[in-house]
Amino acid sequence: MITDLPIPPGDGALEALLALERALAGGAPVRPHAPDAPPAPLPAHDGPLPEDLAVVVSTSGSTGTPKPAMLGTQALAASAAATHDRLGGPGQWLLALPPHHVAGLQVLLRSVHAGTRPVLTDPALTPFALVQAVAAMSGERRYASLVPAQLTAMATDPVGIEGLRRLDAVLVGGAAADPQVVARAREDGVRVVLTYGMSETCGGCVYDGRALRGVAVDVGPSGTLLLGGPVVAHGYLGMPELTTEHFVRRDGMRWFVTSDLGSVDERGVVSVLGRADDLINSGGLKVAPRVVEEGVLAHVPAVTAALAVGLPHERWGEGVALLVVTSPGGPPVGEVPHEGVGQIREMLRPHLPAHALPHRVRVVAELPTRGPGKPDRAAARDLLGGASGPS
Known part of the structure; x- marks a missing residue:
């Protein structure tokens, strides 16, 4: 049985950590959602659920109705381990994103895997709030995950830049970031890491154009990107046709067929042009x-x-x-x-x-x-x- 899990922004999100820990440890899987927006009933699912199902997270709905992606404990563990490996080791995380979307949820899940307690701030991030939140972090390594609009607001303010500089890495994803803002932040000493991924891949799985450990990237006949490896979801809950269309097995691993056009060069660098239907x-x-x-x-x-x-x-x-x-x-x-x-x-x-x-x-x-x-x-x-x- 899948349990609804309302996760409020700010300090209230800490209350959800225990439920997430139980789900990762083999307890009942959970479906995170915003507390002020009761979710629609989940579609009926034919057949047994995946044995290690931990989280059902809704996609953003970029292509229409949000779809419930089934994330297993092994996929989430692989994602957290590969992320920390790329960034330089486990650390403490700052949550400045809505925690029911995959990027914010992953901040909580990575914290569980790292055995650290996240510091939380309001998603309506201000430069002063960022500096306050970073000052409250005590981890040996300190990370944050932001969307491009937040990065722009912080990187164009002296106080915000100071807060970003105190972090060991700042993941930026969810949409294309302004290259000029990214360049300016990096020149000012901020380690900006541009991420690409989606709910179906446990969030970002390509960092600065390079696939994380264990992740494979290919280009399909129509020019759309395929992402494979241990971070790929089991499929969509109660949507067998869409699961068959977007999830395939090849080379002994699960692959997700995205709707994004892109390329992979001879060095393995991934470039994303945007959605095919855009x-x-x-x-x-x-x-x-x-x-x-x-x-x-x-x-x-x-x-x-x-x-x-x-x-x-x-x-x-x-x-x-x-x-x-x-x-x-x-x-x-x-x-x-x-x-x-x-x-x-x-x-x-x-x-x-x-x-x-x-x-x-x-x-x-x-x-x-x-x-x-x-x-x-x-x-x-x-x-x-x-x-x-x-x-």
């Missing part, structure tokens, strides 16, 4: 939103965050549209006029192909997100609305 088809040419977003952040002054989506275009089928956040003194919230869009296109022209240049730009106070800091492209399309219009 690609923009402009005049028959494919545009990866992440490439546009990184180009905008690097080459358009005053833009501090960007989200690219495809909208209907009368000539090209789809055109690139942008939601952006600007720094104080930048363009105000609202639609950027035609002349302004033209200026942005000229700034980007030396760096992006013509079919990737935006046709519409709208300034917003903040980008829409879902889950722990993941971009919500469906909401972005709703905010933009209408057609991109002619070039």
Whole structure:
């Protein structure tokens, strides 16, 4: 029987540690959830549950309805051991993420495996709160896991940078981080580790482009990434068709077939372009939103965050549209006029192909997100609305 486990943010999350320890030790598996959002009933599961099932964690719902991924004790142990091995050894963790999502949950689970007590702070992280939380950490090695928005807020503040510098490693995942922010933080002495993974792989399993110990990465015929090894989930609870579609056995191990386009070079370095269903088809040419977003952040002054989506275009089928956040003194919230869009296109022209240049730009106070800091492209399309219009 799977037990619902409400985990509040902040200090209340410590109360869940005992239930997680019992689940890892072979007790009843648990399903973490936010205490103010009772979860929907779990789907009926045909056949016996996996023998070592410990946690059922919901995916972020990036491709639609969240799916309950079944994580076993062996997968969670392999993930924790490989993470600590890559970072330099077990340590004490700072929890600054919602603990019912896989990234925040893993902070608690890694703490159980390391035999340490995590320090907790509110996910609405401020530079002063970060410094206070880090000062309360007593471990020989100290780690934190953040989403890109938190890293940006900390790395652009002198107090926040000081807090980050006191940590032995800062894992950043859940969405693509701004390369300029990452570079600036690293120059300031912060050990930023960019992670890639998902609920189905016990969270991050590729760090700074390199697979963790025991993890294998391959590219399927359609260009999507496959992740294999001991960290892969058993499948989805009560969803046999999706389990068959996304979980396969090969080379004596379980593999998860992702929906992310990417590549692996001859050195084994993994590059992720983004979700296959997020690609923009402009005049028959494919545009990866992440490439546009990184180009905008690097080459358009005053833009501090960007989200690219495809909208209907009368000539090209789809055109690139942008939601952006600007720094104080930048363009105000609202639609950027035609002349302004033209200026942005000229700034980007030396760096992006013509079919990737935006046709519409709208300034917003903040980008829409879902889950722990993941971009919500469906909401972005709703905010933009209408057609991109002619070039």
